[in-house]
Amino acid sequence: MPLADRIDQAIAHIRPSLSEQPDIALILGSGLGGLAERLNIETSFEYADIPHFKASGAPGHTGRLLFGTLAGRKLVCMQGRLHNYEGHTPDEIVFPLQVMYALGARTLIVTNAAGGVNLGYAVGDIMLISDHINFFGANPLTIGSEQGLGNFVDMSYTYTPALRTEAHRAAEALGLTLREGVYLGLRGPNFETPAEIRAFRTWGADAVGMSTVFEVLAAAQRGMRVLGLSLITNMAAGILDEPLSGEDVIRTSKIAARDMESLIIGLLPNL
Ligand code: HPA
Numbered sequence: 333m334p335l336a337d338r339i340d341q342a343i344a345h346i347r348p349s350l351s352e353q354p355d356i357a358l359i360l361g362s363g364l365g366g367l368a369e370r371l372n373i374e375t376s377f378e379y380a381d382i383p384h385f386k387a388s389g390a391p392g393h394t395g396r397l398l399f400g401t402l403a404g405r406k407l408v409c410m411q412g413r414l415h416n417y418e419g420h421t422p423d424e425i426v427f428p429l430q431v432m433y434a435l436g437a438r439t440l441i442v443t444n445a446a447g448g449v450n451l452g453y454a455v456g457d458i459m460l461i462s463d464h465i466n467f468f469g470a471n472p473l474t475i476g477s478e479q480g481l482g483n484f485v486d487m488s489y490t491y492t493p494a495l496r497t498e499a500h501r502a503a504e505a506l507g508l509t510l511r512e513g514v515y516l517g518l519r520g521p522n523f524e525t526p527a528e529i530r531a532f533r534t535w536g537a538d539a540v541g542m543s544t545v546f547e548v549l550a551a552a553q554r555g556m557r558v559l560g561l562s563l564i565t566n567m568a569a570g571i572l573d574e575p576l577s578g579e580d581v582i583r584t585s586k587i588a589a590r591d592m593e594s595l596i597i598g599l600l601p602n603l
Contacts, residue, residue, distance in 0.1 A: 333384075335423075335430065341383040342431045349375045350399055353436030354408035356603065357429065357556075358596070359547060361413065361444035363585025364563065365394055367593045368411040373400040379412070379428075386424045388412040397428065403600035408432045417521035417542055422472035426550035433554045439495075439603055440551045441596060442560045445585045446541035447523070447568035447576075449533050450513055455567060456588040458595060459511040459539050460499050461491050461560030464548060465532075467518040472546045473553055490552045495559040495603065502598040508591055513538025515562055517545035526570025540568050559603070563592050 351374065360367055379385040379395035388395035398409040410428055414420040429440070448457065473485060496512070503510035516537035518524070524532070524540060532540060539562045551558050565584040566576055 338384040338427065339430055339434045342385065343434055345382055346377060346397075346431070346435065350435070352406055354399060354406045354432070355437060356405055356407050356439045356441060356600070357432040357437035358407050358409040359413050359440070359442045360409065360411055361543060361563070361585075363445055363565070363582045364443050364589050364592060365411045366586070366589055367596060368396075368398055368409055370593065370597065371398055371400045371402045371407065371409060373398050375399045382431075384427055386414055386420050386427075388414050388418075403597050405600045405603070408435060408437055413543060413547075415542055416468060416470065416519045416546070422470050422474075422546050425546045426472040429547045429550045433551070433556060437556070439557045440547070440559070442544050442547055442558065443592065444515075444541045444544045444562050445565040445581055446515060446539040446562035447566050448538075448564040448571070449516070449529055449540050449568045450511075450538040451571065453511060453538070453564050453567070455564055455584060457511050457564040458508065458592055459513050459515070459562040459564060460496055461515045461544075461562060462496065462512050463491060463514045464545050465514060465516040465535060465537055466545045466549070467516055468545060469519070472550050485549070485553045487552060490548060490558055491560055492557040495557055498602045499559060499561075499595070499599055502595055502602065506594055506598050508595055510595070511538070515544060515560065516540045518542060523576045524569050529568040529570050539564060559599075561592060561595070563588055
C-alpha cells in the first residue's frame with residue numbers, strides 16, 4: 333500500500349482522540365523512556381494498535397506513542413523505537429516519524445544510547461549530534477522515488493544549527509557538560525570490533541550506535557528541524573579493557589538519563 337494511504341489510516345486511528353496537534357516529535361532511545369513519565373499525557377496508543385506500526389521488541393524499549401505536554405510544549409513522544417537489527421525495514425522504522433510529521437510535528441528531538449568513540453569522552457557524557465555517518469548500508473529514502481518525495485535531500489544542515497545553539501545554552505544554564513560530535517549509525521546487533529572502532533575514529537566519528545540515522549533522514553526529507561542527543565552509555569569496543577554488555581548499556585542509560593531529561597526539559601521552552 334502506498335505510504336500516503338498507510339499514513340492516512342494511522343492518522344484516522346489517532347486524530348479523533350487528540351484535542352490539539354503536536355509541535356514537537358520526541359523519540360526516546362534505549363533506557364531513556366523515563367522522560368515519558370514527566371509528560372502530562374493526554375492520550376496514548378500502543379504501537380500494536382496503530383495501523384501499520386510495528387511493535388518494538390528491543391530491550392529497554394516499550395512501544396507506546398504518547399501525546400501530551402512537557403515544559404509547556406505540545407509533544408508526540410515515541411516511548412520505544414524500532415531498530416534495523418530487530419529485522420524492521422528502514423521503511424517500517426521511519427513510519428512513526430512520517431505519522432508524527434503528518435499530525436503536525438515540525439521539530440524532531442531524537443535521543444539514543446551510544447558508545448563513545450572519541451577518547452576524550454566518558455561514560456555518562458551527553459553528546460549533541462552535529463552530524464552523522466550512515467553506515468547501515470540502507471536508507472529509508474529509497475521509498476521516496478516511489479512516493480515522489482524527491483531523493484536528493486541536502487544533508488548539509490540536518491542537525492539544525494539554531495537548535496544546537498539552544499542546546500548549548502540550556503546545558504550551560506543547568507551546569508551540564510555537553511559534548512558535540514558525529515554519530516555513526518550501523519545495523520548491529522553485535523557491538524563493534526576494536527578494529528572497526530579504530531577505523532570509525534579516523535573517519536571522524538565520536539560516537540557509535542544502532543539507531544537514529546533513518547529517522548533523521550526521513551525528517552530531513554520532510555524539512556523538519558532536528559536536534560539529536562546521544563547518551564554515552566559505554567566507551568566503544570577496545571577503548572577500555574573490559575567486556576561490553578547490552579544489560580550494562582541499559583543500566584547505565586537509566587542512571588545517566590536524568591541529566592538528559594533535565595536538558596530536554598530545559599531546552600523545550602526555547603525551541
Ligand atoms: N555500539 C553500538 N551501539 C551502542 C553502543 C556501542 O558501543 N552503546 C550503546 N549503543
